[in-house]
Amino acid sequence: MQIRTKIAIQFTIIIACILIIFSLAVYYTSENFRKQEFYNRLHDRGILTAQLLKELKITEKDKRKLRDANKTILGKLNVEKVLMFNDKDELVYASYEADSILYSPAFLKQVRQKKYIEKNDWDNQLTGSLYTDENNKSYVVIAKANDIYGKEKLQNVRDTLIISFVIGITLTIILGIIFAGESLKPIAEINQEISNITAYNLKRKLNTGNNKDEIAQLSNNFNQMLERLETSFQLQKSFVSNASHELRTPLAALKSEIQIALENDRTTDEYKSILRSLLTDTQRLIQLTNGLLQLAKSENREDNMALRPTRIDEILFKAQEEVLGLNTNFKIVVDFDEIPDDDKWVTVNANETLLLTVFTNLLDNACKYSADNQAEVKIKFNQKLCIVDVKDNGIGIPESELSKIFEPFYRTQNAAVYRGHGIGLSVCRRIIDIHQGKIEVKSVVGKGSIFVVTLPHL
Ligand code: ADP
Numbered sequence: 001m002q003i004r005t006k007i008a009i010q011f012t013i014i015i016a017c018i019l020i021i022f023s024l025a026v027y028y029t030s031e032n033f034r035k036q037e038f039y040n041r042l043h044d045r046g047i048l049t050a051q052l053l054k055e056l057k058i059t060e061k062d063k064r065k066l067r068d069a070n071k072t073i074l075g076k077l078n079v080e081k082v083l084m085f086n087d088k089d090e091l092v093y094a095s096y097e098a099d100s101i102l103y104s105p106a107f108l109k110q111v112r113q114k115k116y117i118e119k120n121d122w123d124n125q126l127t128g129s130l131y132t133d134e135n136n137k138s139y140v141v142i143a144k145a146n147d148i149y150g151k152e153k154l155q156n157v158r159d160t161l162i163i164s165f166v167i168g169i170t171l172t173i174i175l176g177i178i179f180a181g182e183s184l185k186p187i188a189e190i191n192q193e194i195s196n197i198t199a200y201n202l203k204r205k206l207n208t209g210n211n212k213d214e215i216a217q218l219s220n221n222f223n224q225m226l227e228r229l230e231t232s233f234q235l236q237k238s239f240v241s242n243a244s245h246e247l248r249t250p251l252a253a254l255k256s257e258i259q260i261a262l263e264n265d266r267t268t269d270e271y272k273s274i275l276r277s278l279l280t281d282t283q284r285l286i287q288l289t290n291g292l293l294q295l296a297k298s299e300n301r302e303d304n305m306a307l308r309p310t311r312i313d314e315i316l317f318k319a320q321e322e323v324l325g326l327n328t329n330f331k332i333v334v335d336f337d338e339i340p341d342d343d344k345w346v347t348v349n350a351n352e353t354l355l356l357t358v359f360t361n362l363l364d365n366a367c368k369y370s371a372d373n374q375a376e377v378k379i380k381f382n383q384k385l386c387i388v389d390v391k392d393n394g395i396g397i398p399e400s401e402l403s404k405i406f407e408p409f410y411r412t413q414n415a416a417v418y419r420g421h422g423i424g425l426s427v428c429r430r431i432i433d434i435h436q437g438k439i440e441v442k443s444v445v446g447k448g449s450i451f452v453v454t455l456p457h458l
Helices: 003-055 058-078 106-116 148-195 215-264 267-300 313-325 354-370 424-434
Strands: 083-087 089-092 115-122 124-132 136-143 310-312 329-335 347-350 374-381 384-390 438-444 448-456
Touching: 003 083, 003 089, 003 124, 003 136, 083 448, 106 115, 106 124, 106 136, 115 148, 115 374, 115 438, 124 310, 136 148, 148 215, 148 267, 267 354, 267 424, 313 347, 313 354, 313 384, 329 354, 347 354, 347 424, 354 384, 354 424, 354 448, 424 438
Parallel strands: 329 374
Antiparallel strands: 083 089, 083 136, 115 124, 124 136, 310 347, 374 384, 384 448, 438 448
């Protein structure tokens, strides 16, 4: 169902409920008012008749005349019928020819006890009142009538309410559809604009209108998302071209080495030396491919990666062992700033393999980019965080390039002579991001660098 129809229906249901409650309230209040007013009228008419009879000392003949007048003039109007009983339950006056006594002594007794009674009698309303004259003679006066005019008026009120309800609801449906359509128009426009945006024209932006309402906020957020997507697409594009460039260079070197080797006949020693050189290049290629693989893996890790409590110091010792195993001339010292009281302070929720990759990269870099091939690692902690400093006294990183070294394939000018492909640090940053940590660097060219990894501990 379209939102427009949904809003119109909800709107109509709400208005219908309000109208029904309102109409019922008006109807029942009018009905109560009519009833009460009619009871009062009956009561007054009964008492008035009793007074008249008394004061005018009306004879039997006059009574008949009064009755006839009642019948001819008022009877047509279906006016009140009045009966009067004395204290012996004898009918002393009837405003019409009552053939039989309609009221039981029990009822008359009840009126005498309660002094005043209101009652519904089929279509009629009835009041029974106790009237006492100056001689202390008491009479029960019963007045009864059908409030035809009142009921007709009420019927009119009811018809008016029903017609108003039907008109009101029809108007609500029509206006609901029009207004819902109007309010949703900007969304329909956004829909149209979005359907024109593809991976090739992410630069297109949505119209943010007045820049104030929720729709403008939605468009703004969508535009920001498009910007992020565009950046990420661009990164991916440059990653692919960088990766193919990085792979092509050593492959081309391998090819030309083989071509040159094949140009002339060579001695066994010469072939051996060429093969050794080929082996070194192949190893570099393997390293590069591994780096690319790690980067791709770290990109896809976040969703279903298992994190387990892992001791940072243990990972650092493993990383130390791994780096020293591959480079016997490197020297790495791992130390605590202070000994932790609680193991939790150096235990982080982590994927061990990924964290090992981070510290292997940092330790390898620290030794690789230092003349003394030495790295110093310090483990620190505070209430919330575990902090690892990897320090070297190496070539350092120019300040202008500090923010770029975490981008894939970026290598500083002064590092060109060292082996490497510029992948390691981007892998590190991605992995640390996944662990909700931070990686920062401080460096002075010619003096050394310090990489600081911060991770939340248990
Ligand atoms: P790689 O070392 O393979 O080139 P990285 O991504 O690990 O790739 O590092 C990116 C760049 O950052 C390096 O090429 C180098 O220019 C610089 N860098 C990283 N670590 C250090 C360090 N400890 N000292 C100086 N420069 C460094």
